[in-house]
Amino acid sequence: MYQHERSLVKQLADKPFALIGVNSDGDVDYIKKTAREKNLNWRSFWNGPDGTRGPIARAWRIKGWPTIYVIDHQGVIRYQDVRGSSMDEAITTLLAEMGHEVTITHAEDEGGH
Amino acid sequence: MMATTLMTACLKPPRFVIEPSVRFDVVSQILRSKSRGLILLVTFVLATMTWSATAAAQESRTWTDASGKFTVEAILKEVKRDSVVLIMTDGTEKTVPLAQLSADDRKYAADYRKAMLAENAAKKKATADAKKRGEDLKDELTGILQSFAQSEEQLKQAEQNPAQFRVARQSLVQETSQKLIELVSDVPQSDVARDVYLWVVRNGATDAPNSTATKMLVEHFADLPELAPMLGFLARDLSVLEKLVEKSKDESVKGVGTFLLAQQLANQENPALEDRVKKLLNQVLTKYATVIGVNRQPLGPQAEKLLFVLEHLSVGKVAPDISGADLDGVPFKLSDYRGKVVVIDFWGDW
Numbered sequence: 285m286y287q288h289e290r291s292l293v294k295q296l297a298d299k300p301f302a303l304i305g306v307n308s309d310g311d312v313d314y315i316k317k318t319a320r321e322k323n324l325n326w327r328s329f330w331n332g333p334d335g336t337r338g339p340i341a342r343a344w345r346i347k348g349w350p351t352i353y354v355i356d357h358q359g360v361i362r363y364q365d366v367r368g369s370s371m372d373e374a375i376t377t378l379l380a381e382m383g384h385e386v387t388i389t390h391a392e393d394e395g396g397h
Numbered sequence: 398m399m400a401t402t403l404m405t406a407c408l409k410p411p412r413f414v415i416e417p418s419v420r421f422d423v424v425s426q427i428l429r430s431k432s433r434g435l436i437l438l439v440t441f442v443l444a445t446m447t448w449s450a451t452a453a454a455q456e457s458r459t460w461t462d463a464s465g466k467f468t469v470e471a472i473l474k475e476v477k478r479d480s481v482v483l484i485m486t487d488g489t490e491k492t493v494p495l496a497q498l499s500a501d502d503r504k505y506a507a508d509y510r511k512a513m514l515a516e517n518a519a520k521k522k523a524t525a526d527a528k529k530r531g532e533d534l535k536d537e538l539t540g541i542l543q544s545f546a547q548s549e550e551q552l553k554q555a556e557q558n559p560a561q562f563r564v565a566r567q568s569l570v571q572e573t574s575q576k577l578i579e580l581v582s583d584v585p586q587s588d589v590a591r592d593v594y595l596w597v598v599r600n601g602a603t604d605a606p607n608s609t610a611t612k613m614l615v616e617h618f619a620d621l622p623e624l625a626p627m628l629g630f631l632a633r634d635l636s637v638l639e640k641l642v643e644k645s646k647d648e649s650v651k652g653v654g655t656f657l658l659a660q661q662l663a664n665q666e667n668p669a670l671e672d673r674v675k676k677l678l679n680q681v682l683t684k685y686a687t688v689i690g691v692n693r694q695p696l697g698p699q700a701e702k703l704l705f706v707l708e709h710l711s712v713g714k715v716a717p718d719i720s721g722a723d724l725d726g727v728p729f730k731l732s733d734y735r736g737k738v739v740v741i742d743f744w745g746d747w
Contacts (some may be wrong), residue, residue, distance in 0.1 A: 355739045360715055
C-alpha cells in the first residue's frame with residue numbers, strides 16, 4: 285500500500301494531482317514517527333486521539349480502513365474503493381479529462397510495504 | 398349495525414304465523430312488492446348472525462297449517478323439540494308449535510333436524526381429528542428434532558475438524574429439513590408448519606427446503622414478528638423483500654424490510670434508483686425509526702446515515718469538505734486542493 289502510494293505521488297508530482305490521507309491512528313507521535321521512517325510523501329489529516337472514531341471518519345461514515353475516494357478537479361466523487369491498478373486507471377482517466385495524458389507504472393524494487 | 402337498520406326499516410309488528418288468508422295475502426303482497434334481493438339480504442344477514450342457520454342454507458318455502466287452510470311463506474331457522482323457528486318474509490322470527498303444522502311440514506322439520514344433528518356431529522369429529530392430527534404432528538416434529546440433536550451431538554464427537562463438522566452438520570440440516578417439510582405438507586398454515594419453516598430457515602438449510610420454507614413464511618406468516626430479525630438471510634431476494642413489505646401487517650417486519658430494500662437498492666449504485674431509495678429511507682425515518690434492525694440497532698440512525706451517504710458520499714456528488722490539521726498540527730482543508738485530481742485515503746498503520 286505505502287509503496288504504491290509513494291510511487292503515485294512521485295510520478296505525478298508535476299501533475300494536478302494530490303493524495304490526501306486521513307490518518308486514524310490515535311497516537312499522533314507514533315504515526316509521525318512511522319511517516320518519517322517509511323518516507324510517506326503525502327499529507328494527511330489526523331483524525332484525532334479517538335482514532336477510527338475521530339471526527340473526520342465519523343463525518344464521512346467510514347466503516348472500514350482503508351477506504352478510498354477519488355475526486356475530480358471539481359471536487360466531485362468519481363470513484364470509490366479503487367485499489368492498485370484500478371486506482372491508477374481512475375487517476376489516468378480523470379487527469380485525461382483535464383488534458384493531461386499520463387502513463388502510470390510502478391517499479392518493483394521500492395522498499396517498504 | 399346493518400342488520401338492525403335493515404330489520405327495523407322493513408318491519409311490521411310480529412304476527413302469529415297461521416293467520417286467515419286475508420292477512421296472509423297482505424304479507425305475500427309485501428313479499429312481491431319488495432325486491433327478492435332484499436329478502437335474500439335479510440336471509441344472508443341472519444345467516445351470518447346465527448350459527449344454526451349457517452349449517453344448511455334454508456330456502457324460503459310455503460308452510461301449511463294442520464287444517465290445510467292457512468299457508469305462509471317463511472324460511473326455517475331452527476327446529477326445536479316441539480316447535481320450529483321460522484323467519485318471516487318481513488324478517489321477523491316466529492316460533493310455531495310442531496302440532497300446528499301439516500304432516501309434510503313436520504316431516505320437513507324432522508329431516509332438517511336430523512341433517513343438522515349429523516352435520517354437527519361431523520363438524521365435531523373433524524375438529525377433533527384436526528386437533529389430534531396437530532398433536533400427532535407436534536409429537537412427530539419433536540421426535541425429528543430430538544433425533545437431529547442426537548445426530549448433531551454424535552457428529553460433534555466424531556469430527557475433530559470444525560470445517561468437516563460444518564459440512565456434515567449441513568447435510569444433516571438438509572436431510573432433517575426435507576423430512577420436516579414433508580411432515581407438514583398437508584397443513585402448510587398450521588402452527589406446526591410455522592415452527593417447521595422457522596426451524597428450516599434459522600438452521601441455514603439451502604436449496605429446495607430453504608426456498609419452500611421461505612416461500613411459505615412469506616405466503617402464510619408474513620405477520621410474524623419473528624421474521625424481522627431473520628430478514629437479512631430470509632429475504633436476500635429483492636422480490637421477496639418487496640412482497641413481505643407489502644403483505645406484512647407487522648411493524649417490525651415492514652420496517653426492517655423497508656430498510657433492507659433501500660440498502661439493497663442503494664448497493665446497486667444505479668442513479669436511476671436514487672429517488673426510490675430516498676423515499677424508502679424517509680419512510681423508515683418517519684414510520685419505523687425505533688424498530689430494531691437485523692444488526693440489533695434501531696433503524697432511524699442507520700437510515701439517516703445511508704441517506705447522508707447517498708446524498709453526499711456517493712459517486713457523482715460533491716465530496717464534503719474536510720477541514721482539520723495535518724500530522725504536524727498545521728491546519729488545512731480538502732477544498733485547498735480543488736482543481737486537482739485527489740485521492741482521499743482513510744488509512745491507519747495497523
